[in-house]
Amino acid sequence: MDLHPLSLRVTHLAAEAKDVVLIELRAADGRPLPSFTAGSHLEILVADKQPRHYSLLNDPSERDRYLIAVGLAAQSRGGSRFLHQQLRLGDTLVSSLPRNHFPLDEQLQRYCLVAGGIGITPILAMVRWCQAHAKDWRLVYSARNRQRAAFYETLRELDTERVHLHFSDEAGGHLDTVALLDSLRDGEHLYGCGPAPLLDALQAAAGPRAERLHVERFSAPATSAEGNRGDEGFTLHLRRSGRSLWVPPQQSILEALEAHGIELPFSCRSGICGSCQTTLCAGQADHRDLILSDADKAEGRSLMICVSRALSESLELDL
Incomplete structure (x- = not known):
């Protein structure tokens, strides 16, 4: 946690999708918030006072608020359960300054943005940045079904020619990551965030295009049993x-x-x-x-x- 943490007040709470809560945070002292870049996250002290990290999803140009969305984890260590069940309007949370381990290469002109489930959060901020900077972007969002699709209405309001929604129950299976990687255009990089099976499939399909693949995981992949x-x-x-x-x-x-x-x-x-x-x-x-x-x-x-x-x-x- 930073030596000078932020004190953030909860100013809005809403159910965004099944088991997903949207949380708006503003500075407790009313001052402008520190700036952030697309792909950034906050480390927030919750439940057992251990930091949990949550991606910022709003437009990076905003300085008056931070928006995060939290999925209720089946194997929650207490963080997501606390935010879903005990957090109230007006509560104050202690947070780090925004940090970014999943930054966009802002020199590119083409971006393929891929999200699975709650992984849409940093991807939404990237979409907003691409729109503001006149970049060529497209979004592929995968979820089990429409009920679990966070920000479904927000996504429908985006450019329909740039947004592809994939629901496994309707499509009869998972997203075809091989076809997706094969569709990358010259100079286009893929940024993906979501559950491990989706990211594993992207990395397995990348091959020689691995240098154009950038992912952010919720958890570390299983390690090999082979010792070294x-x-x-x-x-x-x-x-x-x-x-x-x-x-x-x-x-x-x-x-x-x-x-x-x-x-x-x-x-x-x-x-x-x-x-x-x-x-x-x-x-x-x-x-x-x-x-x-x-x-x-x-x-x-x-x-x-x-x-x-x-x-x-x-x-x-x-x-």
Whole structure:
């Protein structure tokens, strides 16, 4: 969480679709809010006071409000359940500044925006940005059925020639991701957000077009059972404190630090939010997050301590 968090008041609550609630947030002090870019999210303290991240869906040019939409997770750790069942108008939430691990390449001219279920939230902000900057865009939105299609009426009000709605119950099956990737035009990049099966299918179909595919996941994909050096234990050196500790094979760096009384910021514990990014001073990390780019990982200046491990016998962190 940021050193200077935001205090946000709930100014509107509404059911957006089955098991989806729309939440409008404004600054508690009435001041303009910090700006954000399409693809950004907020980390909000809810329920057990641990941060949960929620994508901003409104027009990035707006400074008076933030809009988020929260799906009720079947295996909720308390965050989505709290926001659905206990949040009330006038309540105040503590949030980070907007952060973006899913940014658009604003130099492109063509964008294929793909969303599944509640994954429509960051994609809507991208649509608004594309409209404001006269970009060539199209949107493909997939949901199980119309009742679970968040922002269905909003999507119908967009340019009908640019929007394709796919409902699995009506289409008789899932979205054809192979055909979708094959339809990419010259210079067009695909930005996708949604449940794991959709994103897995997109990545499997990408092939040589992988560099034009950008995805944001709700959770980390399953890891391979095949072991490697990173699955072994290693020594962790903390540069500023001068301490050293052992990270056993079945324990994350974050868990090892916690076991030694060292508390650091975190949220997802699965390498998808970036809350626990820590500076790497020495050693070779086994990066297992979904935040850092391949170039960032090769540079080796930081790692996500909730999932990353070591390919060398030790790592040194700036802690």
